[in-house]
Amino acid sequence: MKRLLIFALAGLASCIKQEDIKTPTEATPVSRNDGWQVSTPAAEGINQDKLKTAYALFNSQTEMPLANSLLVIRHGKLVAESYNGGADGIDRIENVQSCTKSITSLLIGIALQKGLISNINTPLSTIYPEFVPDDNQKKSITIKHCLTMETGLEFDGGASSKALVETKGSSISFIMDKPLVSAPGSKFLYSDYSPHLLSGVIAKESGTSMEAFASANLFQPLGIDKWVWEKAKDGLQFGGFSLFLTPRNLAKLGQFALNGGRWNNTQICQAGWVASATQQQASNPGYGYLFWLDPSKNSYLMEGNGGQYVFVCPAKQLIIVYTAFPYSSPELWGQSKRLIDLVYEAAQ
Structure with missing residues (x-):
């Protein structure tokens, strides 16, 4: 090569x-x-x-x-x-594989900045009740639980991701129907399901797709004009994987995070969001809000x-x-x- x-x-x-x-x-x-x-x-x-x-x-x-x-x-x-x-x-x-997850986190910060989401302790059951089973524990799953990989919903690696790609009905219902393996908020379980639930949150609260929301509120302001974002069969962009970007544009998203969610002197993310997202927030000490942490270097990562x-x-x-x-x-x-x-x- x-x-x-x-x-x-x-x-x-x-x-x-x-x-x-x-x-x-x-x-x-x-x-x-x-x-x-x-x-x-x-x-x-x-x-x-x-x-x-x-x-x-x-x-x-x-x-x-x-x-x-x-x-x-x-x-x-x-x-x-x-x-x-x-x-x-x-x-x-x-x-960029699971670097997509960190970009989903940035989009949640933008939704907070725009007032589309009031706070991350909002239960998913109040956002799309039609997709959440009548189960008190599942009704207690919040946006924050998705950000910290602590929904408690079963996830079994690549086989589960493949099933999400192939499911023909509502991808949100598909995830919410999974059994709980731990109480929400109690245990870290890395999952492609958690950020995908956030794709549903952004779509519901913005009235458009996550891709359209990202285009208008993140990609265009940063001058990112070339990407592909794959979606589930119900039309929701995958919140945890399958975003395609050029390396230079991926680097812009890193610079955007380093800037604290600002670009060209405009605060695009909620002030303080990136700082919170890149500190320990999960029961896993190496994880924030869909960002990996490297305390040995006082650094953080999008990783895929x-x-x-x-x-x-x-x-x-x-x-x-x-x-x-x-x-x-x-x-x-x-x-x-x-x-x-x-x-x-x-x-x-």
């Missing part, structure tokens, strides 16, 4: 064999009038030797054969980017299957975006975490 490396790459990591490296096309990030300012690693305080090591790993066919893109943003400026598959990689939309990452470190004003083939082994997923560590260490 050919790679276009939009960063001057000189020297290779000592642990990577020379023959495993594809020769990149060397350049700095190019201004494309897409809302990104470009800069250089040196100008933004990034150790260039360490960054070269990271990009050497990224560019290794042996070490990271399924890597698609690696972008580094510092102080709000794009300083390095590389794409698998040639020059068209910069414009290719990719399945196959090693999709938007890593945000507010203290360093650093964003790292990595995308890959959306289905890969745990070993390759681990390599993507190693890659993020290398870039993090390069940012001084």
Whole structure:
């Protein structure tokens, strides 16, 4: 696979064999009038030797054969980017997998800002009562429980996600009819069902689809004009997966979060929402409101299957975006975490 490396790459990591490296096309990030300012690693305080090591790993066919893109943003400026598959990689939309969940969280923050949702302790049964069974515990499930993965509803990994994709009736009823395996609010259970219930909340409270709501209130303000968002058979966008974005546009959502839900001096998310969403909120200490947390780096992440990452470190004003083939082994997923560590260490 050919790679276009939009960063001057000189020297290779000592642990990577020379023959495993594809020769990149060397350049700095190019201004494309897409809302990104470009800069250089040196100008933004990034150790260039360490960054070269990271990009050497990224560019290794042996070490990271399924890597698609690696972008580094510092102080709000794009300083390095590389794409698998040639020059068209910069414009290719990719399945960001469960990074979609964090974007759903941002949309809940926008719905709060617009007054469509009064507070996250609102029970789902008051929003779409027609889809909630006559069960007192299920009636107590709230928006917050969905945000913290604590609805208590049964979820069995990929088989459950596949069933959600294939169900022909109401996707909300399909989920709400699942048995409870714990009391709502009592136990963390990672699930594609919880954020999908929020897709139903946004659709009901906004009077439009979540995709249309996202387009008008998040994507368009950020200059995101290219995406695909897959939906269930009843027309609801999947709240937990299957949003396709270009890496640069995915990076904008990371910058939006780093800005505290502001863009071009306009508060789009409810003030304080991102700060709350990126702190521990669940019984799982590594989870906020549909965001993963990395306390060791004082950072938070959007994270998806196959090693999709938007890593945000507010203290360093650093964003790292990595995308890959959306289905890969745990070993390759681990390599993507190693890659993020290398870039993090390069940012001084």
